Amino acid sequence: MQSFRTELENPVVEKDIIDLEKKIRLFREGRIHDEKFRSLRLARGIYGQRQPGVQMIRIKLPFGKVTFRQLLKIADVADEYGSGNLHLTTRQDIQMHYVSLDRTPELWEQLERDDITLREACGNTVRNVTSSPDAGIHPNEPFDVSPYAHAVFSYFLRNPICQEMGRKIKISFSSTEKDTAFSYIHDLGFIPKLNEKGERGFKVLFAGGLGAQPFLASAVHEFLPEDQLIPYTESVLRVFDRYGERNNRNKARLKYLVQKLGLEEVLQLIEAERIANKSKSYKVDLQAVSLPEPPALTDLPETIAAPGxxxxxxxxxxxxxxxxxxxxxxxxxxxxxxxxxxxxxxxxxxxxxxxxxxxxxxxxxxxxxxxxxxxxxxxxxxxxxxLGFAAPGFDSLADVTTCPGTDTCNLGISNSMSLAATLEELVYEEYPSLTYNKDIKIKISGCMNSCGQHGLAHIGFHGSSVKANGKVVPAVQVMLGGGTVGNGEGRVAERVIKVPSKRATAVLRTILDDYHQQAEASESFHSYYDRLSKDHFYQLLKPLADLSNLKEEEFVDWGHEETFETAIGVGECAGVVIDLVATLLLEGEEKLGWAQASYQAGAWSDAIYHSYSVLVNTAKALLLDKGINSSTQAGVIREFDSNYVENGEIPLGSSFSELVLQINKHEPSEAFATTYLEQAEEFYQTIKAKREAQFNEQHG
Known part of the structure; x- marks a missing residue:
């Protein structure tokens, strides 16, 4: 690879892109471990694709906002570096596919020239901050949440407290109590409120999530004042970073931390963390995101075809x-x-x-x-x-949400996109009146991970498989009864039955016909489902699950011609944690450099958090020498005391816990930053010297 050069106005972004290019070179030379490199590239929006040798690039668009110029730039970049296709996601991002890893730095630079970033679009970071798309123009909104969503995006982008968490954090802002941004399935969901004085604030939903095990979020604040939005979020992230699981990625979301410690204890930890926050109160700049100017008055043609x-x-x-x-x-x-x-x-x-x-x-x-x-x-x-963009029925039964499935995703089991298109056609052709129905949603995921949000669908499907006649048959798990209730309340869809994928159309017909026949006047789908119960639908669909009468075409998935095979790759939705001693010590040195740079810039809070990361990473490296791999940062701190400090092997003059956890006992002042950084430097040099002595002793 040739050395990459860039000339951007923002030196922070420029350094970030150059660093990515250097890391790619080191990876190609075998000097960075594959798993560590994976974590690094994911945090820069570069995601391994199902097809070997190419990448999916995720573009982070805060609350889904994109200008004409930005969309045109993304299209140009997708033509030059990708496959010439843009995929819109359920988190309001744009993805492009079939990109060479070596070309990602120049791709990123091209996008940044129009203020478009890849940074933290994937990986163990704060993912794209979403909002109701109609924020700012909804007739019933208390106020426009867009500036608040933008503030959260800006404040935590490249923030040291959330760069290498155990897993991702998802945050949403709804414009009204209708909750069209689905606050109840987010780690942090915010719904705008006005108190009796007319002051702005938010209802806060906490620790929700979909995935294979959906959790509905808990309401932890009925009214959080607007100036506490950033401080509260910062406290949550700091707690998740320290106490969140890091080894078992299936238990590494915020919802599992609440399950493990209990909601009250987690909320107490959040409250205790507030003293260390960079901001105790944060006034959001409401002008940072302004409403766009209406288009100029345009002379319309004198004759327009009469609307039909x-x-x-x-x-x-x-x-x-x-x-x-x-x-x-x-x-x-x-x-x-x-x-x-x-x-x-x-x-x-x-x-x-x-x-x-x-x-x-x-x-x-x-x-x-x-x-x-x-x-x-x-x-x-x-x-x-x-242009083919005037199809009616937006957000109706005929508007099916889907993830990419086996088209490009490593984890995809079934072709969700072809199935979605087929179900839409079915509704348009056989149930045209239901294109007006916006109260029933169909959502499809290619696997159980719910990227297509099947867990919050009234009628949901996720990819699976069954065995029959010694062969594997593509199947869908049918999910029913999920969806938004409102004001932070929601329902998780229930697993009802698994049927061959090619029978999904029959499943939909059967449910819609039954709804038409059995629903009472003006009865919602939720009420209809609850009244008849899950067993009714199991019995209703049971004949479709019969595998004794399979046809040859049912062994082939939607959109395919070959016989179905389950070929699942390694998932990258949250990165992979690596625990290599040498790598961790090198990371400690890098983080020490970041701490020193932040200190020189007068960024006391950032310098303190980088120093904290130096302490924890370095301790983790030494623990691995004894085969101890703690799954949380809090566990690393405890284990280091037990295995090195209490027995006198590493004399500190205090416990390691007392040393490290000064971080949430002090305000982020210059004085504390100075002391804490000096202690981190001294600790790192002590451990590094010990490791070098051990290495020299072992290798003579």
């Missing part, structure tokens, strides 16, 4: 009146979340005269356009229709 029935259908399902009088929001349904780059360019050219220069990616993999004038709606419809 299709236009009326689109108007009823995809358009709503904004709180800004005279303007409308327009949703664009994007089939399975895929947009070819040429389509993205055509779309921007078509809509630019009629909408504001801000597009929001939605949680169901569509787009929201803003500030459309009423008189422009017919012409905008005709433009979208010409």
């Amino acid at each position: 029935l299709a236009y009326q259908h689109w108007l009823a399902t995809n358009v709503f009146e904004q709180k800004q009088q005279g303007f409308y929001g327009v949703y664009v349904k994007v089939r399975v979340g895929d947009i070819r780059t040429f389509q993205a360019r055509d779309l921007v050219e078509a809509i630019q005269p009629y909408v504001a220069d801000e597009i929001r990616i939605t949680q169901n993999q569509g787009l929201l356009l803003k500030f459309v004038r009423k008189q422009s709606l017919p012409l905008l419809y005709s433009k979208l229709d010409a």
